[in-house]
Amino acid sequence: AQSVAQPEDQVNVAEGNPLTVKCTYSVSGNPYLFWYVQYPNRGLQFLLKYITGDNLVKGSYGFEAEFNKSQTSFHLKKPSALVSDSALYFCAVRANTGGFKTIFGAGTRLFVKA
Amino acid sequence: GAVVSQHPSRVICKSGTSVKIECRSLDFQATTMFWYRQFPKQSLMLMATSNEGSKATYEQGVEKDKFLINHASLTLSTLTVTSAHPEDSSFYICSAGTGRRDEQYFGPGTRLTVT
Numbered sequence: 001a002q003s004v005a006q007p008e009d010q011v012n013v014a015e016g017n018p019l020t021v022k023c024t025y026s027v028s029g030n031p032y033l034f035w036y037v038q039y040p041n042r043g044l045q046f047l048l049k050y051i052t053g054d055n056l057v058k059g060s061y062g063f064e065a066e067f068n069k070s071q072t073s074f075h076l077k078k079p080s081a082l083v084s085d086s087a088l089y090f091c092a093v094r095a096n097t098g099g100f101k102t103i104f105g106a107g108t109r110l111f112v113k114a
Numbered sequence: 115g116a117v118v119s120q121h122p123s124r125v126i127c128k129s130g131t132s133v134k135i136e137c138r139s140l141d142f143q144a145t146t147m148f149w150y151r152q153f154p155k156q157s158l159m160l161m162a163t164s165n166e167g168s169k170a171t172y173e174q175g176v177e178k179d180k181f182l183i184n185h186a187s188l189t190l191s192t193l194t195v196t197s198a199h200p201e202d203s204s205f206y207i208c209s210a211g212t213g214r215r216d217e218q219y220f221g222p223g224t225r226l227t228v229t
Contacts, residue, residue: 100163108157
C-alpha cells in the first residue's frame with residue numbers, strides 16, 4: 001500500500017534562511033512524487049514533481065526537491081525563504097503501475113518570519 | 115495550462131437537504147476524476163475515483179449512497195451530498211487526470227457548511 005509521511009506538523013524559518021520540508025514515502029515499484037502548496041480556503045497549487053531522471057527537481061517559485069531512493073525521501077527545499085512562502089505544503093505519491101490513486105501526506109505548515 | 119473549475123465555491127445548506135458540487139475540466143478531457151475531502155488543518159482524503167461513463171470507485175469508509183458521484187462526460191463530474199448533516203461540513207476538492215500518470219489537476223475547492 002502507498003503511504004506518505006511528513007514528520008513535521010510545522011516548520012518555522014526566518015526570512016532569507018534556507019528551508020526544508022521533509023517527506024518520506026512507501027510505494028511498490030518506482031514512485032511518482034509531487035509537492036503541492038495550499039493557501040487558506042484555496043485548492044492545491046502544483047509545485048514540482050519527480051518521475052525519473054535527475055534526483056534534483058526544480059519547480060515553481062524557487063522551490064526544489066531531492067529524490068533519494070535509498071532513503072525513500074523527497075524533501076522540499078528553498079535556498080532563501082520568503083514571508084509569502086508561508087502556507088500548507090503537501091507531499092504526494094502515486095505508484096507507476098496499477099491505479100491512478102494519489103496519496104497525500106498529512107501536510108506541513110510553513111511559517112516564515114520577517 | 116490545464117484548468118479545473120468547481121462550482122459553487124461556497125455553499126450553505128440546511129440539514130437534511132442535498133447539495134450538488136460540479137467539477138469541470140475547462141481545456142482538456144479528463145479520463146478520470148477524483149473527489150477529496152479535507153477537514154480543517156488536515157490532509158486530503160480521497161473519497162472516490164470516477165471514470166467517464168462508469169460507476170465511481172469509493173474508498174473504504176465512504177458511503178456511496180450519501181456521496182453520489184456522476185461522471186457524465188469527459189469534462190464534468192458531480193458530487194451530490196444527500197441528506198446532508200453538520201458533520202458533512204468540509205472542504206471538498208476535485209481533481210482531474212488526463213490519462214498520464216504524472217498529470218493531475220486540482221480544482222479550487224468547495225466549502226460546504228451544513229447548518
